[in-house]
Amino acid sequence: MNVPIRKPKTTSGTRSESVYAGLRRAIIEQALMPGDKLPEDIIGDRFGVSRTIVRAALARLHAEGLIDLQPNKGATIAQPSLSEAQDIFETRMCLERQVIARLIEKVTDRDIERLEQHVALEMKANAHDGPAAIRLAGEFHILLAALSGNGVLARYVNEVVSRCSLILALYSRPHSSDCSINEHQQIIDALRARDGRTAIDAMDHHLQAVTDRALLSSNSEKHRDIRSILDRYAS
Amino acid sequence: MNVPIRKPKTTSGTRSESVYAGLRRAIIEQALMPGDKLPEDIIGDRFGVSRTIVRAALARLHAEGLIDLQPNKGATIAQPSLSEAQDIFETRMCLERQVIARLIEKVTDRDIERLEQHVALEMKANAHDGPAAIRLAGEFHILLAALSGNGVLARYVNEVVSRCSLILALYSRPHSSDCSINEHQQIIDALRARDGRTAIDAMDHHLQAVTDRALLSSNSEKHRDIRSILDRYAS
DNA sequence: GTATACATTAATGCATACAATCTTCGAGAT
DNA sequence: ATCTCGAAGATTGTATGCATTAATGTATAC
Incomplete structure (x- = not known):
């Protein structure tokens, strides 16, 4: 073997990578807001890839704490407490x-x-x-x-x-x-x-x-966690 | 085909989890050594799941830096420099x-x-x-x-x-x-x-x-990184 | 009028089939 | 003998189909 030219050590193909990058940017630029749902097939349609690719991207976003991933319920933008x-x-x-x-x-x-x-x-x-x-x-x-x-x-x-x-x-x-x-x-x-x-x-x-x-400005009602809001209107 | 030990009934998400946990333990207990290859088929056989599940587990191990994942070449136990x-x-x-x-x-x-x-x-x-x-x-x-x-x-x-x-x-x-x-x-x-x-x-x-x-004991010839060994014999 | 049960719809969980790519190994030429 | 080229085998990349589960809508019983 010759001099090792390190290739991109990222995950598989550049396709899930670009889906990951696109979603990540949308989240960070707050185009997608905490709580928003991320259905696999819709994302797949938009990016022109199959759900397999989308799932890989979602898994990575989940590993980085940017989205929540509930079994049988899909992915949502994370809402940190x-x-x-x-x-x-x-x-x-x-x-x-x-x-x-x-x-x-x-x-x-x-x-x-x-x-x-x-x-x-x-x-x-x-x-x-x-x-x-x-x-x-x-x-x-x-x-x-x-x-x-x-x-x-x-x-x-x-x-x-x-x-x-x-x-x-x-x-x-x-x-x-x-x-x-x-x-x-x-x-x-x-x-x-x-x-x-x-x-x-x-x-x-x-x-x-x-x-x-x-x-300190968390009184702002901006967040979309419906449950905590409803709790105050349920009684 | 080997007998799948996993019960097919329980809601999954736990399945890739158990593959992940098993591989992780094997790595940490040094049963799998740095550089070892991790073919998806073999892992899938042993754990009684399909490659889809294995890939999810491998992706997570990669995100945590425990394995390397090269495109079209598969996964290997990471060899930190x-x-x-x-x-x-x-x-x-x-x-x-x-x-x-x-x-x-x-x-x-x-x-x-x-x-x-x-x-x-x-x-x-x-x-x-x-x-x-x-x-x-x-x-x-x-x-x-x-x-x-x-x-x-x-x-x-x-x-x-x-x-x-x-x-x-x-x-x-x-x-x-x-x-x-x-x-x-x-x-x-x-x-x-x-x-x-x-x-x-x-x-x-x-x-x-x-x-x-x-x-400090890195003079030990134990590691499998051939390049660093060859470097000392090449000049 | 309300609540429970059932049917319908939609989304995810998973396995598998096929395509793309790498690796190996052998035949032929130099 | 060595090198090159290429075909066969093995492994990964991806899409898709089917099964499973949750969510929603509807009807019926009380």
Whole structure:
């Protein structure tokens, strides 16, 4: 055997991959909302594949906590409880602190440049107020984790950040992301200066702000969990 | 065709679950070694299910990093590289520190008792030197994570601990786990005393010991990655 | 008028058939 | 003998059909 060129180590064929990617993007951009049903044949029709492929994609989304999968009842966009939301935020903070700790040691000028470019993208998307703004805000953190060089860490950050989109959709009111972008810039600045203390503080503050925006406004009636609503109207 | 042991009546979803659980245990107990191939037909025969079910189980194992899945070539037990191994250990330490931090706050006497019982199990399994000893050593950490009450954290700890079994199988020599058990006991003692500093130190020391046993003995020719061997004979 | 039982519909659970792809092995040429 | 090409076998990729289950609609009994 010659030099091993690592091929894409993802799951089977690129077909379930594209269904997975499409659904994931729809969820993260909040085109599909928590509680929405995901019938296999409808998805299969839209993507031009059979239910077999769709099921593989759904299984993966389920493994990542983005959808619920009830036996004989099918898939729905996950509705994290407040308790789960707190678990996710706590774990996310734990993981992202480690990301920052690694980046302080090894971040390069080229990395900084990519981060700056990303924030520029965020600002542009924010100006047009497109659905991509939400996604890009999360992808900033995913990019940070990827640049940390620890693939395992990066995968977990990817998951918790994605699930945070669900939490925001459920519990938060429509938010202007301007402050998020400023905070992202602060993190970059601290990384550039190799100032670990400030970088971690900035990340902590940023995540705390996101958490508060999500969980403290949970009085908002935005979520679609009918049961908890009906409970209040049943008596 | 072999006789399907599974009863055909019970609502499925449990079926791929049992295939997943069986394969996972075989991997963690090192009955299946890194690099081994996992043909869908053979697995399906042994478990008395069709390839459809097997593929679901394999997809889940892949999502958890226990098997590699190459397109058109099937599944093999994952062979983490040294780099991946380091990533896993680093992430594991990050996560388990958080587990300890939580437990210091909320661990109950009943929790302590369950942990003590588990260590007793470990000692017994170690005496008989059965394949369960390896698994139980890991499950101590999974139990800790479960008791922490953060389900997300628990899931990630479960994954990294499981993957550590792979790393040990690849790079470590057969180890006596006695010291591990002693270290587990130290962690319990520190938790009982609500001594956070000591508990975290004990966990750090324990994981560092495991890491060293795994990675520093990587000169051992035990692993099956032909390339790294050839590299030393090619020049 | 209400509630229970039954029929209908729709969706998922699963196995299997077939297609696409990789692997192996042998024949023929150099 | 070695290399190349190719055909046969083996394994995975995908679609589809049938069985099973949940959800819904309807009728009948009280």
